[in-house]
Amino acid sequence: MADKSKIIFGNPMSAKDYKKALQSKKKFLKKYGDDSKAAYAAKLVENATLTAPLGVMDIRVNEGTNEVPFDTEKGIIVGNIRMGFGHYRISIAMASAAHALGYTPYWMDLNSYKGTTCTKVIGGQNDLYSLGSRLSQKSKLFNKFVWEPMNYEGFRQLSYNAADQKNAELMAPVFHSVPKDIPLIGTHVWPAQAALHAGMKYVVNAIPDNWPMALHLAEGATHTIQTHQSYMGYRILNGFKKKQVLKPMPAKDLVYTGHYIDHELVANIEKDCDARMSRKKNGEPMRFLLTIGGAGAQRELFAAVIKYLLPAVKEKKAAIYVNVGDYKAVWEELTKEISGLEALSTTHFNDWDDTVSFSENALVAPVEGIHAFWHENIFEAVYCTNLLMRSADVLLTKPSELAFYPIPKLFLKRIGGHEKWGAIHSAEMGDGTLECEDIPHTLQMVSLFLNEEATLKYMCDRIKANKVAGLYDGAYEVVKLAMAKKSE
Structure with missing residues (x-):
């Protein structure tokens, strides 16, 4: 050789x-x-x-x-x-x-x-x-x-x-x-x-x-x-x-x-996007999925977003999924830092059957409050986000591999210069925001998703059009x- x-x-x-x-x-x-x-x-x-x-x-x-x-x-x-x-x-x-x-x-x-x-x-x-x-x-x-x-x-x-x-x-x-x-x-x-x-x-x-x-x-x-x-x-x-x-x-x-x-996500794009718009029109709590990466960074951004959304959660205008992967300490730190978080939260910790059941029910049933997910098993920690994605309205993530997924996305600040091009591509394809490089711009986008219909509709429409073009068939x-x- x-x-x-x-x-x-x-x-x-x-x-x-x-x-x-x-x-x-x-x-x-x-x-x-x-x-x-x-x-x-x-x-x-x-x-x-x-x-x-x-x-x-x-x-x-x-x-x-x-x-x-x-x-x-x-x-x-x-x-x-x-x-x-x-x-x-x-x-x-x-x-x-x-x-x-x-x-x-x-x-x-x-x-x-x-x-x-x-x-x-x-x-x-x-x-x-x-x-x-x-x-x-x-x-x-x-x-x-x-x-x-x-x-x-x-x-x-x-x-x-x-x-x-x-x-x-x-x-x-x-x-x-x-x-x-x-x-x-x-x-x-x-x-x-x-x-x-x-x-x-x-x-x-x-x-x-x-x-x-x-x-x-x-x-x-x-x-x-x-x-x-x-x-x-x-x-x-x-x-x-x-x-x-x-x-x-x-x-x-x-x-x-x-x-x-994943096949399961691609096959259900139209159904899931239509469900997002239906929830929005019906005034149901808007579902924000926050997922922490495998390096365990970005806890501070998570905390800022959760604090901002807490009043909306209490008023049943928003619901939050938080997947801390296999970093249980991140959730413990968040509950210590954010007053009232624990009282509003239901934890789905290290119980895979419960996580699967929740993700399936969320496709057809109302969701309120805050739901936290932690799994010690690495496969469960990663796949949890995939299961929750279908019933979520907006995914908040750094612009790494999740930048390519068919769900409306709000991009948090990158970790490493290479990641910024994921946000650029997603914004060009219309299924994600620009990279929000600080907390004020992140909260600005959270507000747009929460308080209007246009941003969500634009991304859902683009996701369905992108599917027709074969963008998600890789x-x-x-x-x-x-x-x-x-x-x-």
Whole structure:
């Protein structure tokens, strides 16, 4: 196999950058060990949260031998990591689309294999990313001089990809017992890179966000993107070596698909948008869904919005869903800070049956007050937002992966410069606001949604029109592309 850190899409790396890539791999080997000769077993087990609704089976590595055979005809692997909630959410969308199309989705989380060098490397990186996200919300100086530049330009450079490719070589051993002819969709670049290093034959690299960065390159895979702006940026590797004009990505390696969205959400767009407008016209409480990201940041913004909406909740003009993911401490901090919050709230904590029941009833029954959701299980923590989305009127979120979902959206301040392009794209598509970069502008948009009909109607109309145009069909298209690679 060609050294993917020396030449990237025909663009040679400098000796200095290649040496840095080698040193990066060497550092991780020294810190986490070398398991390149390990013959890890792989087995399939049911996923407690996702098997029932989506047919998902987990691929477990280094936990014993397999009793359930892999389906090499209908099976498709969704390769992912937990780094924040975004990549898990995209993975769920892929699994949902695969299930709807008649395939068997296999869930392969490279950050879940205890004892392997792969998981140790990813876990260390994940801890650093989460810390950086939280610090960026607490320190304006750190955000301005470290976090924003790293997420905006640092990850954009080919030199970063060169180092990642070397590090991904350390992740390949977990694929030892996985059949190499099952198509794999990577919803983070590391599973895609690792799969290629391990000899997986049919790899699709589903790129997130709307800001082209070399971080997301996995040469040898088919790259898919959600926006036309991203297509052009990746096609010419725009800015990947600062102002240098680079050799472009081959056209065959890059495919525009549209947004990566769950089948259940896409199939019900018209029904859910009509229900939103019906509630608005009937004067029912407007439902605001606040969802915190996997890094656990933005509690201060949550608090400001909840305080602002409390009078409307008491007057039954508004209702609030708060999903704190797997960060129970965030809810505890909110209840301490906001007087009267606890008295108005119903908690749905660590009871998945209760959460599913609430989300189903909310589609047909009135909702009042404040409903808080916390789940210790990561799948439940992430999927909770997906279930609540259908019955919510407005989603309040930072402009990351949720920027692409078919629900009216109010965008909170970003965490990392790359995220701002998600809000820009959504505003252009008409299904979300501009990014609200401070609390006053956030509350201005909350007021518009709450006190008038025009903003909600505009977004609902655009969402229905976008569906007709195929904007939200990306997950289906990625799955079809991955399965088609077997017949090329």
